[in-house]
Amino acid sequence: MAESYSVPRPDxxxxxxxxxxxxxxxxxxxxxxxxxxxxxxxxxxVGLSLFALFFLLYGVTSDGIPVLAERGWDFLSSPLSAxxxxxxxxxxxxxxxxxxxxxxxFAVPVGMASAVYLEEYAEDTWFTRFVSLNIRNLAGVxxxxxxxxxxxxxxxxxxxFTGGRSVISAGFTLSILVLPLVIIAAMEALRAVPQxxxxxxxxxxxxxxxxxxxxxxxxxxxxxxxxxxLSVLRALGETAPLILVGAVSGFFTTGDQNVVEDLQGPxxxxxxxxxxxxxxxxxxxxxxxxxxxxxxxFVLLLSTxxxxxxxxxxxxxxxx
Amino acid sequence: MITxxxxxxxxxxxHAGLSAxxxxxxxxxxxxxxxxxxxxxxxxxxxxxxxxxxxxTAFIGPxxxxxxxxxxxxxxxxxxxxxxRVQGMVSYHNVDLYDPAVQAVEVRRRIGMVFQKPNPFPKxxxxxxxxxxxxxxxxxxxxxxxxxEQALRKAVLWDEVKDRLKDSAFGLSxxxxxxxxxxxxxxxxxxxxxxxxxxxALDPIATGRIEELLQEIASTYTIVIVTHNMGQARRISxxxxxxxxxxxxxxxxxxxxxxxxxxxxxxxxxxxxxRTLQYIMGQVG
Ligand SMILES: Nc1ncnc2c1ncn2[C@@H]1O[C@H](COP(=O)(O)OP(=O)(O)O)[C@@H](O)[C@H]1O
Ligand SMILES: [Mg+2]
Numbered sequence: 001m002a003e004s005y006s007v008p009r010p011d012x013x014x015x016x017x018x019x020x021x022x023x024x025x026x027x028x029x030x031x032x033x034x035x036x037x038x039x040x041x042x043x044x045x046v047g048l049s050l051f052a053l054f055f056l057l058y059g060v061t062s063d064g065i066p067v068l069a070e071r072g073w074d075f076l077s078s079p080l081s082a083x084x085x086x087x088x089x090x091x092x093x094x095x096x097x098x099x100x101x102x103x104x105x106f107a108v109p110v111g112m113a114s115a116v117y118l119e120e121y122a123e124d125t126w127f128t129r130f131v132s133l134n135i136r137n138l139a140g141v142x143x144x145x146x147x148x149x150x151x152x153x154x155x156x157x158x159x160x161f162t163g164g165r166s167v168i169s170a171g172f173t174l175s176i177l178v179l180p181l182v183i184i185a186a187m188e189a190l191r192a193v194p195q196x197x198x199x200x201x202x203x204x205x206x207x208x209x210x211x212x213x214x215x216x217x218x219x220x221x222x223x224x225x226x227x228x229x230l231s232v233l234r235a236l237g238e239t240a241p242l243i244l245v246g247a248v249s250g251f252f253t254t255g256d257q258n259v260v261e262d263l264q265g266p267x268x269x270x271x272x273x274x275x276x277x278x279x280x281x282x283x284x285x286x287x288x289x290x291x292x293x294x295x296x297x298f299v300l301l302l303s304t305x306x307x308x309x310x311x312x313x314x315x316x317x318x319x320x
Numbered sequence: 321m322i323t324x325x326x327x328x329x330x331x332x333x334x335h336a337g338l339s340a341x342x343x344x345x346x347x348x349x350x351x352x353x354x355x356x357x358x359x360x361x362x363x364x365x366x367x368x369x370x371x372x373x374x375x376x377t378a379f380i381g382p383x384x385x386x387x388x389x390x391x392x393x394x395x396x397x398x399x400x401x402x403x404x405r406v407q408g409m410v411s412y413h414n415v416d417l418y419d420p421a422v423q424a425v426e427v428r429r430r431i432g433m434v435f436q437k438p439n440p441f442p443k444x445x446x447x448x449x450x451x452x453x454x455x456x457x458x459x460x461x462x463x464x465x466x467x468x469e470q471a472l473r474k475a476v477l478w479d480e481v482k483d484r485l486k487d488s489a490f491g492l493s494x495x496x497x498x499x500x501x502x503x504x505x506x507x508x509x510x511x512x513x514x515x516x517x518x519x520x521a522l523d524p525i526a527t528g529r530i531e532e533l534l535q536e537i538a539s540t541y542t543i544v545i546v547t548h549n550m551g552q553a554r555r556i557s558x559x560x561x562x563x564x565x566x567x568x569x570x571x572x573x574x575x576x577x578x579x580x581x582x583x584x585x586x587x588x589x590x591x592x593x594x595r596t597l598q599y600i601m602g603q604v605g
Contacts, residue, residue: 197439199397200504203432204432205455207425
């Protein structure tokens with residue numbers, strides 16, 4: 001055995017060969033084509049995305065900003081009008097905010113509750129797996145289909161209650177549309193809570209409810225909040241279901257109404273305005289369309305900002 | 321108090337006689353033919369042993385032989401695992417823990433647990449410890465402060481954290497986090513502390529601290545500790561249970577069995593089972 005390899009002996013110095021051996025082994029020969037090529041490809045992709053984004057933003061803002069600068073507050077607070085110089089986005093802004101409130105009030109609690117049930121309570125049977133799988137599928141259904149559902153259920157079948165083509169119908173339709181997204185996001189966030197964390201609380205004699213209420217949900221909250229915001233952003237941009245449940249694409253006036261009449265009456269939303277103004281024959285509407293796109297982007301930006309703030313707050317609280 | 325009455329003298333003599341013949345501590349857990357299944361797989365078979373009050377009982381044995389499984393039966397922690405099933409008997413002060421009338425939540429309030437990896441809650445040091453007492457309905461800040469201080473003192477952590485009670489528990493070192501978890505468990509005033517390899521993620525100094533702490537509190541708590549560290553078992557425990565995996569040739573399945581359970585000194589110096597000797601020699605020698 002001992003002869004099969006040579007043992008370096010202290011009386012035979014061989015620093016030269018060792019050093020040169022180490023040097024050849026440790027220094028790189030040649031250029032790392034694959035590594036640099038891959039990195040170049042990645043940065044080119046980022047560049048392409050940025051270029052597309054910049055192009056879009058430039059096109060919209062260069063047309064839209066002058067309108068906003070000229071009309072200012074008046075553009076945001078005026079109702080719709082056939083006269084391009086007097087029309088404003090107030091009803092669209094209001095409709096969009098109402099829709100977000102609907103989602104926060106209906107889709108978020110129901111979605112969170114469903115996720116908590118599926119992740120924390122339901123046993124892992126073929127039935128719960130089947131349900132989870134279907135929720136995932138529902139998230140991929142085209143939004144037009146939800147629009148058709150909204151039209152037949154909320155506009156027609158429940159028309160007496162919703163007022164037909166109203167913000168109530170649209171709110172419920174969009175809530176159902178985002179429900180699977182909220183459920184999936186909340187389920188992922190709950191699944192990411194370490195089991196050791198649950199066991200720590202159970203080990204102190206906490207009931208399942210106490211563990212969920214005091215440990216699991218606070219821990220998962222940043223993830224859930226992110227999911228909620230993504231869902232709301234998705235809903236903010238939806239147009240197809242709104243068209244189907246009858247968002248107004250022309251002009252309408254809102255006089256003195258009580259809250260119920262307002263909620264049951266005609267409505268519109270920001271993406272709907274983009275859609276309908278883009279189809280207007282009058283040339284002035286081209287710039288107005290860009291202006292309403294800028295307003296929409298601004299609303300999206302504000303929502304994202306709010307989301308980041310909320311998320312950081314929850315994360316801080318999670319640190320204790 | 322000094323008295324000269326003959327009765328008192330007699331008392332002293334009787335006591336001396338008793339301590340010369342030590343009575344074993346009362347039994348806390350009686351485990352009889354306990355088998356545990358995960359789904360259809362048998363994990364531990366026919367464990368029978370008694371755990372006694374106010375002393376440290378160590379579980380030793382190679383990985384996968386079912387030490388954690390048996391330990392987690394003692395406070396019904398296995399209920400949380402889908403498909404875990406228990407056969408046989410586990411009683412606590414003669415109450416069958418798996419009696420349908422027994423509430424797992426109540427069991428865990430009296431039989432606390434400390435885990436392998438320190439798992440403080442993502443909250444402040446104070447809130448980590450106050451969590452258990454709050455569950456038990458203690459709301460007054462002054463009461464909670466007292467409990468938190470007492471628990472931290474018992475866990476020999478008070479001096480290190482008294483100025484950072486409001487800081488996140490994640491800022492503590494690993495050893496401090498584990499002592500925090502011990503303090504958290506002590507704050508609900510359990511009778512028993514179950515510990516599953518509490519030192520395996522800690523350095524020798526932190527381990528030494530925890531060993532000292534356990535020996536200190538063992539006079540008032542019943543402690544069952546799973547450990548990979550033979551030296552630790554020998555240093556701190558009175559009783560040692562040695563588990564081993566057995567291979568069932570017929571069904572080609574593996575399950576854990578209790579090989580030997582005796583005084584720690586006996587297990588380490590003069591085990592009655594050959595396999596215990598082999599394992600101890602292999603680990604120490
Ligand atoms: N949650 C579980 N689900 C399925 N099998 C498990 C689970 N926990 C442990 N086991 C199995 O039970 C046996 C004993 O495990 P365990 O009690 O963790 O051993 P130890 O703590 O002695 O290392 C092992 O074969 C392990 O694979
Ligand atoms: Mg284990």
